[in-house]
Amino acid sequence: xxxxxxxxxxxxxxxxxxxxxxxxxxxxxxxxxxxxxxxxxxxxxxxxxxxxxxxxxx
Amino acid sequence: xxxxxxxxxxxxxxxxxxxxxxxxxxxxxxxxxxxxxxxxxxxxxxxxxxxxxxxxxxxxxxxxxxxxxxxxxxxxxxxxxxxxxxxxxxxxxxxxxxxxxxxxxxxxxxxxxxxxxxxxxxxxxxxxxxxxxxxxxxxxxxxxxxxxxxxxxx
Numbered sequence: 001x002x003x004x005x006x007x008x009x010x011x012x013x014x015x016x017x018x019x020x021x022x023x024x025x026x027x028x029x030x031x032x033x034x035x036x037x038x039x040x041x042x043x044x045x046x047x048x049x050x051x052x053x054x055x056x057x058x
Numbered sequence: 059x060x061x062x063x064x065x066x067x068x069x070x071x072x073x074x075x076x077x078x079x080x081x082x083x084x085x086x087x088x089x090x091x092x093x094x095x096x097x098x099x100x101x102x103x104x105x106x107x108x109x110x111x112x113x114x115x116x117x118x119x120x121x122x123x124x125x126x127x128x129x130x131x132x133x134x135x136x137x138x139x140x141x142x143x144x145x146x147x148x149x150x151x152x153x154x155x156x157x158x159x160x161x162x163x164x165x166x167x168x169x170x171x172x173x174x175x176x177x178x179x180x181x182x183x184x185x186x187x188x189x190x191x192x193x194x195x196x197x198x199x200x201x202x203x204x205x206x207x208x209x210x211x212x
Contacts, residue, residue, distance in 0.1 A: 016141060017134040018075060021067040027074050027091045032114035033103045037093035040101035040149050043197065048210075049099070050179050050186035050199065053147070055207040 061130035061168075064088075068135075072142045075135045076107075081122030088128065089114055090135050092148065097209045100143075102150045104132065116153045129164040133172075136200070140176075145206045151197035161198060166191045177203050 027033050048054075066077035073093075079086040087107040092100040105116035122128075140146055152158030162180075165172060169191055172178065179186040180195030189198070 016138040017063065018066050018068040018072075018138045020070055020072075022069070024067050024069040024074050024076050026069060026071070027089060027114075028093070030091075030114060032105060032116075033091045033093050036103040036116075037095050037101045040093075040151065041095040043151065044095065044099070044149060047181060047184055047186075049096075049147075049208055053199075053201075053208050054210050057210070 061133075062127050063130040063134050064127060066131055066135060068138065072139055075138075077131055079120060079122050079124055079128055081120075081124045083120060083122045086120050086122055088131075090132065092139050092143075092146070095149065098143070098145050098206070099147045099149060099208065100139075102136065102148050116157070125160070129160070133164060133168065137175075140200075140202050144202055145204060147199055147201040147208065149197065149199055158196065159194070162195060165189060165198070175202060176200050 064077040064079065066075055068075045073091060075090040077088050079088055087109055088104070089107045090102065090104045093103060095101045103116075105114040106118055106120060107114050136148055140148065150161055152161055165178060169189070178189040178198060178200045180189045180193065181197040181199075182193065182195055186199065189195070
């Protein structure tokens with residue numbers, strides 16, 4: 001299961017350069033990023049993930 | 059890495075990032091987003107936002123004379139994202155060969171620092187291999203050095 005949507009309260013405290021701001025939108029459904037994500041998914045489906053990063057079946 | 063970079067903002071989820079590139083062509087609003095495309099695998103999307111139309115483009119060549127600063131900001135964004143999502147793998151592929159080379163040059167230039175924290179693979183032909191300077195790749199996958207294993211990509 002993808003680790004997304006985790007509350008920031010539970011995130012590790014590491015030094016970051018970005019500032020959290022309510023002004024930044026959620027672009028999840030923006031057509032540009034939807035298209036890019038679909039292209040990337042199709043690309044990775046074709047070439048696969050690196051073998052050493054993937055769990056062996058069973 | 060203490061490189062000059064732009065001030066950037068993110069939302070609470072750390073999936074979306076924004077900053078302004080400032081140069082001879084004016085102010086260009088940049089948007090980056092990590093889109094989930096598999097179990098803990100995220101596509102890094104990056105483009106220029108036209109605030110009038112709401113359109114985002116990654117095909118426009120900005121020529122705002124700040125390529126290094128933009129690249130340093132992108133690197134910092136990836137660093138931030140993977141600091142929050144420690145097991146995430148980030149897939150990066152430029153919209154053109156030139157754009158993919160741009161990412162590659164950035165990785166190469168700062169490889170000593172990147173290699174300390176990240177495992178970067180490049181796609182050559184149909185095989186992923188550990189990133190090597192001077193080799194041209196079609197795409198990149200990066201993650202923090204970890205033993206985390208992914209489910210097969212379906």
